[in-house]
Amino acid sequence: xxxxxxxxxxxxxxxxxxxxxxxxxxxxxxxxxxxxxxxxxxxxxxxxxxxxxxxxxxxxxxxxxxxxxxxxxxxxxxxxxxxxxxxxxxxxxxxxxxxxxxxxxxxxxxxxxxx
Amino acid sequence: xxxxxxxxxxxxxxxxxxxxxxxxxxxxxxxxxxxxxxxxxxxxxxxxxxxxxxxxxxxxxxxxxxxxxxxxxxxxxxxxxxxxxxxxxxxxxxxxxxxxxxxxxxxxxxxxxxxxxx
Numbered sequence: 132x133x134x135x136x137x138x139x140x141x142x143x144x145x146x147x148x149x150x151x152x153x154x155x156x157x158x159x160x161x162x163x164x165x166x167x168x169x170x171x172x173x174x175x176x177x178x179x180x181x182x183x184x185x186x187x188x189x190x191x192x193x194x195x196x197x198x199x200x201x202x203x204x205x206x207x208x209x210x211x212x213x214x215x216x217x218x219x220x221x222x223x224x225x226x227x228x229x230x231x232x233x234x235x236x237x238x239x240x241x242x243x244x245x246x
Numbered sequence: 247x248x249x250x251x252x253x254x255x256x257x258x259x260x261x262x263x264x265x266x267x268x269x270x271x272x273x274x275x276x277x278x279x280x281x282x283x284x285x286x287x288x289x290x291x292x293x294x295x296x297x298x299x300x301x302x303x304x305x306x307x308x309x310x311x312x313x314x315x316x317x318x319x320x321x322x323x324x325x326x327x328x329x330x331x332x333x334x335x336x337x338x339x340x341x342x343x344x345x346x347x348x349x350x351x352x353x354x355x356x357x358x359x360x361x362x363x364x
Contacts, residue, residue: 171335171357171359172356172357173337173339173354173355173356173357174291174354176351176352179350179351186350187350187351219289221291223291234281234293234296235293235352236293237283237290237291237292238290239288239289239290240289240290242289
């Protein structure tokens with residue numbers, strides 16, 4: 132069982148829809164990450180939150196909007212997505228930005244399909 | 247900038263045999279961290295093993311061990327007594343010791359797809 136929980140596991144949406152992905156961890160980690168992963172490729176970093184503040188935005192289009200309501204929760208709000216945004220979206224957490232050798236723990240991901 | 251190279255896109259191994267996955271990296275830093283992650287078809291990215299560059303001893307986790315050659319910038323993963331459940335995509339990743347800006351990111355290799363034959 133994963134300690135990072137992502138919902139939903141699958142999401143199909145049209146290009147005009149608005150939806151949100153949710154990620155939750157209860158390990159006391161203070162850094163949380165969103166990744167996008169295409170099939171057979173490594174994950175691509177999108178956003179990093181450190182102590183509930185956005186610390187890295189990898190020039191992600193504004194149709195992706197992250198939110199960190201508290202230290203356990205991370206959301207990714209989606210709006211007006213394009214077909215090329217179809218991918219697996221992974222959430223991860225780690226002990227903190229200063230715990231350099233601590234690995235990231237990943238969730239199972241949300242498989243997103245844009246019609 | 248740091249780079250990670252996994253030169254074997256696909257590999258296969260017979261059940262109960264041993265297989266070694268290669269990873270090389272390029273960096274000008276002397277302190278850093280290296281990781282192997284496994285991603286089975288179930289999708290979850292699972293940490294297999296990690297190595298701190300300042301440690302000379304090779305990391306070991308049960309059937310998984312690494313051969314860390316700092317001078318050669320090589321970090322291979324050995325899987326002993328391969329099991330069907332080891333079939334997965336394996337990613338090698340690098341993280342800088344520095345903690346500012348882009349140094350906080352993991353640098354990923356392209357992955358090696360491992361098949362385990364019964």
